Structure formats: C-alpha cells, structure tokens
Amino acid sequence: MGRKCGACGEEGHTARNCKTTEEERRLAKLPAPTKIHISLGDGRLCQSEEAAEWPPHWLNDDMAKTLPVCQECQELYKERFNRELELRPVDEV
Ligand SMILES: [Zn+2]
Numbered sequence: 858m859g860r861k862c863g864a865c866g867e868e869g870h871t872a873r874n875c876k877t878t879e880e881e882r883r884l885a886k887l888p889a890p891t892k893i894h895i896s897l898g899d900g901r902l903c904q905s906e907e908a909a910e911w912p913p914h915w916l917n918d919d920m921a922k923t924l925p926v927c928q929e930c931q932e933l934y935k936e937r938f939n940r941e942l943e944l945r946p947v948d949e950v
C-alpha cells in the first residue's frame with residue numbers, strides 16, 4: 858500500500874484500474890484560468906481566443922469567483938450597455 862496511482866495521484870489503486878477517465882485526466886492538466894470573460898450569447902465580448910476549458914475544480918463557483926473579470930470585457934460591456942457591469946462580490950467569503 859502507499860503506492861500512488863500514476864494517473865490521478867491517489868493512493869489505493871493503480872493506473873490500471875483507475876476510474877479517472879481520459880477526459881478527466883486531460884481536463885485536470887489544463888492550466889488554471891486567470892480571469893473570467895463575459896459572454897453574451899454571441900461569444901466573449903473581448904473576442905478572446907483563450908482556451909475556454911477549465912480544470913474541473915475551477916468550475917466550482919467558490920473558485921471561479923476569486924478570479925478577476927477580464928478588463929477588456931468590462932470596458933466593452935460598459936460601451937455596449939452604457940452601464941457598469943455588476944460584479945459579483947468576491948470578498949464576502
Ligand atoms: Zn487513479
């Protein structure tokens with residue numbers, strides 16, 4: 858015992874019988890997101906081509922709301938709707 862699974866890093870099983878799927882493994886290796894873009898149905902406001910996929914734990918709202926909103930998206934939002942974007946409070950944890 859004590860051996861870690863080569864696929865997911867957890868103890869108690871091996872990569873051979875690991876339940877982690879290929880897809881999950883791929884997603885887990887994605888770089889952490891650095892900011893949130895604003896999407897309005899027709900894509901991101903800033904047209905960023907940045908990868909849209911996030912590692913699974915970043916999809917958790919508590920994690921996601923620690924990220925800053927893309928500055929460019931905020932500016933464009935203001936231009937388009939003539940009002941400030943209402944940001945979710947980040948510091949009430
Ligand atoms: Zn595993």
Ligand SMILES: [Zn+2]
Pocket residue numbers: 893894895901902903904905927928929930
């Ligand atoms: Zn953006």
